[in-house]
Amino acid sequence: MHTFDESYFDAGLDRRGTRCEKWDGTEKESVLPLWVADMDFPSPPEVAEAIAVRALHPTYGYTLVLPDDTRALSSFWQRRHNLTIQDEWVMMIPCVVTGIRLALLALTKPGDGVMIQSPVYGPFRFSVEATERRLMDAPLKRDDAGRYSMDLDAVEKQLQAGAKALVLCNPHNPVSRAWKREELQALIDLLARYGAYLIADEIHADFVYAPEQFVPVLSLAQKNVLSLCAASKTFNLAGLEQAAMLVPDEAVRAKINTEMERAGVRSGNLFALEGTRAAYEYGDAWLDGLMRYLDGNRKHLTALVKQELPQAVLTPMEATYLGWLDLRAYGMNCEELMARTLKHGVQFTEGTFFGEGGEGFLRVNIGCPRRNITEGIHRLKEALDEAVEEKAHGVD
Numbered sequence: 001m002h003t004f005d006e007s008y009f010d011a012g013l014d015r016r017g018t019r020c021e022k023w024d025g026t027e028k029e030s031v032l033p034l035w036v037a038d039m040d041f042p043s044p045p046e047v048a049e050a051i052a053v054r055a056l057h058p059t060y061g062y063t064l065v066l067p068d069d070t071r072a073l074s075s076f077w078q079r080r081h082n083l084t085i086q087d088e089w090v091m092m093i094p095c096v097v098t099g100i101r102l103a104l105l106a107l108t109k110p111g112d113g114v115m116i117q118s119p120v121y122g123p124f125r126f127s128v129e130a131t132e133r134r135l136m137d138a139p140l141k142r143d144d145a146g147r148y149s150m151d152l153d154a155v156e157k158q159l160q161a162g163a164k165a166l167v168l169c170n171p172h173n174p175v176s177r178a179w180k181r182e183e184l185q186a187l188i189d190l191l192a193r194y195g196a197y198l199i200a201d202e203i204h205a206d207f208v209y210a211p212e213q214f215v216p217v218l219s220l221a222q223k224n225v226l227s228l229c230a231a232s233k234t235f236n237l238a239g240l241e242q243a244a245m246l247v248p249d250e251a252v253r254a255k256i257n258t259e260m261e262r263a264g265v266r267s268g269n270l271f272a273l274e275g276t277r278a279a280y281e282y283g284d285a286w287l288d289g290l291m292r293y294l295d296g297n298r299k300h301l302t303a304l305v306k307q308e309l310p311q312a313v314l315t316p317m318e319a320t321y322l323g324w325l326d327l328r329a330y331g332m333n334c335e336e337l338m339a340r341t342l343k344h345g346v347q348f349t350e351g352t353f354f355g356e357g358g359e360g361f362l363r364v365n366i367g368c369p370r371r372n373i374t375e376g377i378h379r380l381k382e383a384l385d386e387a388v389e390e391k392a393h394g395v396d
Ligand SMILES: Cc1ncc(COP(=O)(O)O)c(C=O)c1O
Pocket: 037, 094, 095, 096, 097, 098, 121, 169, 173, 201, 203, 204, 230, 232, 238, 243
């Protein structure tokens, strides 16, 4: 029996040599990786047990997706987010980004305008481009404290200019917003007035800090709206490649089904199904412990930034384990920031991955033992101090 307390998450784990993109994909072993969005904690123990039990049955033929797989997902969403999901809404897919692309292919035509709200997770932009739709940005607004909000006037302008769909990040990566009911409702009403689709990526649903709350878009509207979700971010299972689309609108579902048939996309990885079901069924205590720990991490990061980097602005973290750090006061673009921080042994995600509005920003992954945040910010400070010093002395 485990206790998912601070010491459990403080322990972390060595991930090198496990095909781990975050740790094995860094340039040098000495670099501390605080970039790609996964966490340096063990997944809930029941996940490894479920996969191991199945692995010991020594043959791995074609797999049945069972009604229990769908039910595990829907009862988790009922428990955690108070959303009732009908079995027929659930379409299993390998990855959330696959789902975004399928939705774009199914619901829009080549050349159609698709909105994003930058700065936002880069693959939204890449998905619009790869499917040969027209990228239409309705950038978020930012206040002096670094808090972001939706610009509905910008959304309406793009709708008037012909946008057919919006890809929403709820909660938002990288600006850590847990969108409020009123904000989502206003957006949904606006899209509905123009008959545009809402494709909501809700992969970060479980990472919202009290007193904020996650509001599922499907609790507000179900026509022309779909949600993409996964246990992969919540329980650190991204390597398993298992996600789902929740599609209450029958007409939308039919179009997506056609597109899935056409592309031959199907989901049914044996180990992914075993691991995902175990996480949804048995992961609650682990997830509660994780959220307490991450809440401590976000407070730690906030205090560290204030103390060590007085010129930086950390966007208030309402959600996700990803901090959005404005370093523009130090006068460097992302290319220089990345080169200097790597030289000092820490890797963040460059702000421009999230669009032009991210120039001069870095994203900090705090899904790790707290001491790694301390070390990462310490290395960042060294890099920035060195840059300030060199610039003062005219060294390029
Ligand atoms: C908003 C968002 N959507 C999707 C993903 C990736 O999901 P998947 O690996 O299932 O495509 C991420 C990963 O960081 C993300 O932050």
